Every structure is written in structure tokens, then in C-alpha cells.
Amino acid sequence: VNLVESGGGLVQTGGSLRLSCAASGDTTSIYTLGWFRQVPGMQREFVAAIRWRGGSTDYADSAKGRFTISRDNGKNTVWLQMNSLKPDDTAVYYCAVDLPPRSITSMRQSDYSYDYWGQGTQVTVSS
Secondary structure, eight states: OEEEEEOOEEEETTOOEEEEEEEESSGGGOOEEEEEEEOTTSOOEEEEEEETTTOOEEEOTTTTTTEEEEEEGGGTEEEEEEOSOOGGGOEEEEEEEEOSOOOGGGGGOTTSOOSEEOOOEEEEEEO
């Protein structure tokens, strides 16, 4: 499975961005896709996750009410709509997939070695 993120950029506080994660390859093997973010020198942080089929979602507390994860299986793409952005949201955002049928909340384990990762997309929120 190959993952490519896009949609990052520079935005002012209160602004919005829509990140996308396009999957290719054996996408039928994907069980869950998650978004994570990381600031250099800091621990990677879970943001949101979605079942590849079924659509169940899970969010970090920091994302609830501001971010929405969605997917289009026909396009093999997952989006992360981010609204009301804050400077604390500044990070490199990565998507990753979990192949085994585990609980969706298992992707909150940000230090787990998930099966495939994208290259990341930078999000910068200016104050």
C-alpha cells in the first residue's frame, strides 16, 4: 500500500485546511486509516482514524469539534477537514494504515509501528 498526503500549507489562526491521503496498491487489505501529526523533537500524536469500510471514526480530544475525517472508497482517499485552526496545530501531518482488524481506538497508539505511512504534509498555523 502506498500513501500520499497533500493539502498542507500556511494558514492564519481560525482558518481551515483540508488534507487528503490517497491510497494505492492493495487497498482491499486496509482495515483502518489514521491521521497523526508530529512536531520536530516531540512525540508523534494521534489525530483521527476511520474504518476503511464502514466509516466508524475516532478523534483525539484536541481534534473533536474542529476536525472531521471522511473517506471515499471509490477514490481510495481519506480527507481530514481541519477548521478553527490554532498555532498548536502546527506540525507535519501523516496518514497511516492498519491492516489487522483491530479496534478503531487502537490507532490512538501513536508510537505503534503501523503497516504503511505516507511522507507527510506540513501544516503551519500563524498567530
